[in-house]
Amino acid sequence: MSRHYPFVLLALVIAALTEQPSGPNVKAQSRPQSQAAHEVASPKANARANTTFALEGTDLLKDPVREGIREEQRQEIIQYFTRQIAATPAKRDNLWQPTFSSLDAYKLSVQEHRNHLRKMLGLIEARPGTPQIKVLQESANLKVEDVTIPIDGGLSARALLFLPKSAVAAGGVIAVPPENESREEFAGIVQGMTPAKWLSALLEHNVAVAVPMMAERRDDHPLCRQAGNKDRRRLLWRAGFIVGRTLVGVEVQQVLALREFLASQRNIEAKKIAVMGERQGGMTALYAAAVDEELGSAATLDYFQQRENCWKEPVDRVLYGQLNEFGDAEVAALIAPRPLLIVHSAKNPIPSASVKAEFRRAQRFYAGLQVPDKLTNLEVPGDALEVAALRVASLLGANEKRNLPDLTVRNPSSEVERGRNQHFEALLQYLRGLCDASDQVRADYWRLSATPPDDRPQKAQKLHEELSDLMGIIPSENVPLHPRSALIGETDKFLAYDIFLDVVPGVQVYGQLLIPRAVAGHSQTRLPAVVCQHGFDGAPKYISGVGRNLETNDHFYHRFGQRLAERGYVVFAPYMTVPEYHPPAGVGPGANLKNPADLGDVIQRADLINPLVRLAAPLGMMRTSIELAKLHRVVDFLETLDYVDRNRIGYYGLSYGGYSAIWMSPLEPRLKLTVISAFFNDWRTMLTDTARFGSSYWSLPDEDFYNWNVLNRFAHSELIAAMWPRPVCIEYGSEDPVTTPVWHKRAWKEVQAFAESWEMNNKIVDDDFVGPHTIHGIGTFFFLDRWLRPERSGERDYGCRDYNYCNETVAPGFHGYSRGSKGAVPYATQVLDSNHSLVIHGQFYVSDSSPVFTGMAFKIARRGNPGDVVVKFGSSEASEDLGQARIQSQDVYPIYDLWYEARLNKPVRLDPKKTYFFEIGVESGQAPKDFYTVFGPTPLGGKGFPSNFGLSFRTLLQEHE
Numbered sequence: 001m002s003r004h005y006p007f008v009l010l011a012l013v014i015a016a017l018t019e020q021p022s023g024p025n026v027k028a029q030s031r032p033q034s035q036a037a038h039e040v041a042s043p044k045a046n047a048r049a050n051t052t053f054a055l056e057g058t059d060l061l062k063d064p065v066r067e068g069i070r071e072e073q074r075q076e077i078i079q080y081f082t083r084q085i086a087a088t089p090a091k092r093d094n095l096w097q098p099t100f101s102s103l104d105a106y107k108l109s110v111q112e113h114r115n116h117l118r119k120m121l122g123l124i125e126a127r128p129g130t131p132q133i134k135v136l137q138e139s140a141n142l143k144v145e146d147v148t149i150p151i152d153g154g155l156s157a158r159a160l161l162f163l164p165k166s167a168v169a170a171g172g173v174i175a176v177p178p179e180n181e182s183r184e185e186f187a188g189i190v191q192g193m194t195p196a197k198w199l200s201a202l203l204e205h206n207v208a209v210a211v212p213m214m215a216e217r218r219d220d221h222p223l224c225r226q227a228g229n230k231d232r233r234r235l236l237w238r239a240g241f242i243v244g245r246t247l248v249g250v251e252v253q254q255v256l257a258l259r260e261f262l263a264s265q266r267n268i269e270a271k272k273i274a275v276m277g278e279r280q281g282g283m284t285a286l287y288a289a290a291v292d293e294e295l296g297s298a299a300t301l302d303y304f305q306q307r308e309n310c311w312k313e314p315v316d317r318v319l320y321g322q323l324n325e326f327g328d329a330e331v332a333a334l335i336a337p338r339p340l341l342i343v344h345s346a347k348n349p350i351p352s353a354s355v356k357a358e359f360r361r362a363q364r365f366y367a368g369l370q371v372p373d374k375l376t377n378l379e380v381p382g383d384a385l386e387v388a389a390l391r392v393a394s395l396l397g398a399n400e401k402r403n404l405p406d407l408t409v410r411n412p413s414s415e416v417e418r419g420r421n422q423h424f425e426a427l428l429q430y431l432r433g434l435c436d437a438s439d440q441v442r443a444d445y446w447r448l449s450a451t452p453p454d455d456r457p458q459k460a461q462k463l464h465e466e467l468s469d470l471m472g473i474i475p476s477e478n479v480p481l482h483p484r485s486a487l488i489g490e491t492d493k494f495l496a497y498d499i500f501l502d503v504v505p506g507v508q509v510y511g512q513l514l515i516p517r518a519v520a521g522h523s524q525t526r527l528p529a530v531v532c533q534h535g536f537d538g539a540p541k542y543i544s545g546v547g548r549n550l551e552t553n554d555h556f557y558h559r560f561g562q563r564l565a566e567r568g569y570v571v572f573a574p575y576m577t578v579p580e581y582h583p584p585a586g587v588g589p590g591a592n593l594k595n596p597a598d599l600g601d602v603i604q605r606a607d608l609i610n611p612l613v614r615l616a617a618p619l620g621m622m623r624t625s626i627e628l629a630k631l632h633r634v635v636d637f638l639e640t641l642d643y644v645d646r647n648r649i650g651y652y653g654l655s656y657g658g659y660s661a662i663w664m665s666p667l668e669p670r671l672k673l674t675v676i677s678a679f680f681n682d683w684r685t686m687l688t689d690t691a692r693f694g695s696s697y698w699s700l701p702d703e704d705f706y707n708w709n710v711l712n713r714f715a716h717s718e719l720i721a722a723m724w725p726r727p728v729c730i731e732y733g734s735e736d737p738v739t740t741p742v743w744h745k746r747a748w749k750e751v752q753a754f755a756e757s758w759e760m761n762n763k764i765v766d767d768d769f770v771g772p773h774t775i776h777g778i779g780t781f782f783f784l785d786r787w788l789r790p791e792r793s794g795e796r797d798y799g800c801r802d803y804n805y806c807n808e809t810v811a812p813g814f815h816g817y818s819r820g821s822k823g824a825v826p827y828a829t830q831v832l833d834s835n836h837s838l839v840i841h842g843q844f845y846v847s848d849s850s851p852v853f854t855g856m857a858f859k860i861a862r863r864g865n866p867g868d869v870v871v872k873f874g875s876s877e878a879s880e881d882l883g884q885a886r887i888q889s890q891d892v893y894p895i896y897d898l899w900y901e902a903r904l905n906k907p908v909r910l911d912p913k914k915t916y917f918f919e920i921g922v923e924s925g926q927a928p929k930d931f932y933t934v935f936g937p938t939p940l941g942g943k944g945f946p947s948n949f950g951l952s953f954r955t956l957l958q959e960h961e
């Protein structure tokens with residue numbers, strides 16, 4: 001037992017930094033300073049204000065980093081993806097090499113592309129049911145029906161069907177409305193309207209017409225307002241895309257069902273069914289004809305063009321990986337040799353040159369099949385729909401004009417509105433049902449808990465492969481790392497540098513590097529390193545503590561990278577491009593968040609984020625792909641540093657940094673461990689919950705997290721499984737407004753099941769605390785030490801052990817305390833008495849160099865006359881198979897935070913690879929009279945649960961066996 005540690009005056013001998021000319025090989029050393037331990041001094045404030053220092057082995061970064069770096073980094077990513085998109089037409093030309101020797105050979109050569117397109121659209125095998133038909137009008141020469149055709153569960157195709165009465169109809173046309181019109185408006189049968197000319201033209205040529213009901217791009221439903229004023233199509237796209245169903249594909253599926261229905265009508269020849277559509281309907285028509293070879297011909301109005309700007313189009317058109325294989329010309333290639341009519345009207349904003357350029361690309365397929373005349377491009381000054389309708393009728397052989405059937409049916413606006421709403425709500429319910437079912441789909445697909453031990457490596461590899469396929473892997477292009485640096489700050493514990501690294505042409509990593517002074521000039525010393533990642537609207541300075549206006553984010557980050565550097569970790573804090581719009585002074589984001597009708601700055605956030613998301617998607621990438629490429633370069637750089645142990649590099653991210661931790665760590669195998677802070681949750685609920693405005697992502701305006709088919713493949717349990725066999729720690733505050741405790745527990749239950757079945761309980765930790773969206777820094781710092789410093793036994797404390805590194809986790813600005821200062825104590829305290837609810841539970845481990853365990857020491861003080869402190873040690877929670885130890889009550893002093901040892905009667909050899917458990921309680925006594933005070937480091941944010949209080953302890957080992 002040690003009652004008190006004497007005060008020892010430590011003289012820190014610091015070698016003066018020899019002034020050298022600025023250049024790439026200046027070695028990082030320290031120079032005399034008077035700043036307090038946590039106060040980061042700028043080298044510019046020193047007498048040598050005109051001298052800038054670079055890290056050894058790097059080029060000098062001459063220009064200081066300015067606030068504009070965040071927008072510069074965003075623009076670099078935009079330009080990179082833009083260049084990749086610009087290169088896709090040539091890549092598609094090389095990819096598409098069909099065989100033109102015969103029609104059968106051609107069809108066979110493009111069949112794989114057709115299959116890919118069906119998969120890209122998310123088409124399914126329909127399960128058709130009995131159509132429901134409601135007759136709206138029946139006269140001598142015309143019958144009008146409202147037809148509903150079941151497709152799959154709650155998914156149906158609903159259409160107005162106009163059937164001329166004759167012995168044999170000339171054919172049928174499925175006419176798809178544009179995005180801003182209902183089917184009744186498109187046909188002109190709303191009360192007060194005149195039937196559309198295009199419809200009349202087809203009917204008077206004896207052509208049957210089906211007009212499907214499609215969702216409009218309008219935000220006029222209560223659910224749209226609830227979701228932050230998103231339009232109907234955008235909501236449907238969100239709900240479907242994350243379970244592998246595009247909205248375009250859902251609408252194509254409806255067209256296919258209608259074609260089958262028309263083909264079943266005895267007076268319509270199956271081979272004479274065409275599809276046409278305007279604008280959004282033109283896209284649906286084009287893709288429907290491409291995947292269904294039974295459609296005889298197609299016409300697309302005001303849609304066909306070069307598709308390289310698809311990222312600027314409405315998000316409901318997104319097809320993941322589209323441009324890698326399909327522009328409009330390639331979609332047309334799947335229609336060939338059937339007739340395809342491309343119509344471009346004068347009122348359409350699509351540039352004529354873009355239409356013509358893509359038309360020329362499509363011509364090679366029709367020319368190769370020797371049917372160039374079956375691909376037609378028309379520029380129409382007048383009514384393009386009527387012109388297209390007449391052309392389609394001609395393609396069907398309906399050249400004979402007859403008397404126009406008397407179309408009298410008119411639907412009241414209220415009935416049209418009711419039908420629109422029913423259709424939208426049914427579609428949304430269907431897609432949300434797929435979301436609800438995704439948990440089971442995902443579980444059945446991976447079968448993690450049922451994976452035999454011998455199959456785990458293969459299962460982990462499959463997880464990596466599918467995650468890589470989803471995220472997209474950016475090749476390095478053999479770009480040299482070319483590190484540039486500049487010394488920007490220093491304390492008595494570390495040096496701080498700005499760092500730039502090249503990633504791919506035109507893209508660079510920016511970050512801040514903190515180097516403990518313990519290794520300055522000592523290349524033989526190898527320290528663990530941690531990549532510390534900020535969250536949304538963050539910056540490296542909030543982690544490193546080097547920069548201005550740090551206080552604005554201290555309640556999130558608490559400069560935790562600085563804390564780690566003081567503990568002897570090399571820290572790299574990269575900038576991640578997750579910018580937020582900052583409104584003008586006096587405009588508060590909080591007020592806007594509470595009012596879905598006036599989203600203000602939140603909409604501006606989408607303007608910054610969505611271009612990155614949208615640019616990546618047609619390339620088959622998440623925008624995170626570029627951040628993953630940056631992470632690879634950061635690890636490359638850390639491995640070049642002589643004082644970094646390349647086998648002990650971890651990753652610790654908060655908020656969006658937690659997102660990056662869970663998504664990117666599986667694909668960077670050199671990371672030893674991962675800490676996920678303030679992000680882990682029930683991913684399905686987080687993406688789809690409609691009740692928690694501003695917290696679930698459903699109400700947010702950017703599409704960052706809405707990834708293709710993600711819920712059928714990856715929630716957080718699968719992402720953690722993909723990190724196997726590496727350790728993972730989850731840090732969660734119970735008052736975090738982003739994730740409810742219920743969501744957190746539900747997700748953790750899934751992870752626990754995996755951890756149990758894969759024997760990972762020892763390596764996967766859930767560190768919960770009482771607090772908000774913040775770094776806690778108690779269990780996570782212990783976790784980092786556990787896995788990055790196995791040569792040490794488990795311990796936790798506050799203050800500095802020596803002048804090389806500290807244990808402290810106190811808030812920024814604290815440098816010791818005086819007994820008269822109430823707000824400056826370096827510790828937190830908790831009452832410990834015989835109350836069972838106050839028993840403290842914890843974990844410990846032994847070092848690989850001294851595995852013989854003899855007991856533990858704790859910092860405690862006594863009040864009154866409580867019973868002895870009893871400590872139980874076990875190999876599992878709530879067990880005491882390792883023994884029991886005591887601290888006698890009479891040995892403990894009152895008031896002061898002193899160390900007291902609880903030693904076992906007999907030493908026990910433990911496995912350094914395992915984590916063990918202890919619980920500390922008291923035999924008798926009740927506060928406020930007879931109890932103990934237990935001391936531990938002050939958390940960076942929040943506070944511990946009483947049963948998991950982060951008390952100070954040391955693991956006692958037998959030094960010599």
